[in-house]
Amino acid sequence: MNSVYILLVEDEAPKRAHIERFLKGLSTEITIAVAQSVNSALDVLDEHLPDLLLLDMSLPTFSVGERESGGRPQGEGGIEILRYMTLAEIVCPTIVITGYEAFLREAGKPVDLSQLRMELEEEFPRCFKGVLHYNSTYDEWKTELGKALAEFNIYTEKGK
Template sequence: MEDEAPKRGHIERLLRELLPTAHISIARSVNAALDILEAETIDFLLLDMSLPTFDIGDRESGGRPQGFGGIEVLRHMTMAEILCPTLIITGYEGFKRESGATVDLAQLRSELVDEFSQILMGVLHYNSTYDEWKHTLREALTSADLEHN
């Protein structure tokens, strides 16, 4: 689930390389992600932390931006008992809470792993300049028994 086109393109290319026969569903908002989770059986979820409420289009702004939209998806999965291995991927190193306080990626990772231990495999930092995110994603797919190459 990713809303930014360049980042989504990089991730999708890598997934198609690693999983050439896999069906890949893409959602660009919290609501689109929830729709897919309700309609399809998902083997692995790669989830962006910051997602708009609705898909952004020519006449749609995406609704309220959600810095923690990924958490909303994770909470829905927990309530609906959707036990799908999930990896958070984010380009941000820090997030501003509604209270105004900022939480860094390490603290957020710790909080999310504690709250969503049944489904969350980890949180990785996406940076198109470096390949570390690719290695982490490959390891997660292997751990979830999905990588075919």
């Protein structure tokens, strides 16, 4: 396997650390860049195109710092990143990893992950590759992410 550059966009430290540990355990050939907000993700994407984007949906506008609150929370900040990529003609395989099982829209109507998947496939056909539900108490997300990485030749399950 050649060196693989992955951009992980995740604002929650425990979830981010868990995903990073999983990825680093797969191969020493994986380089992980981290962004914790919509704007920091856009900065990284403008600097260096990753081989794979792992994207949270709910993100703050700005990275949280000592004097920065992170700006307004965006329930679908990940979609803003995907829309920017479309406008900037950035094509990068993207997998959404979210801890939510549904998202509330403006009218208060919930959108579950299967509906979100369909919407993202339709709006972002060039880069969107799937949605994974992250739950720290179960390993299902690891299995699903491993399968997805195998499809991109980033990870090959043992024995294959």
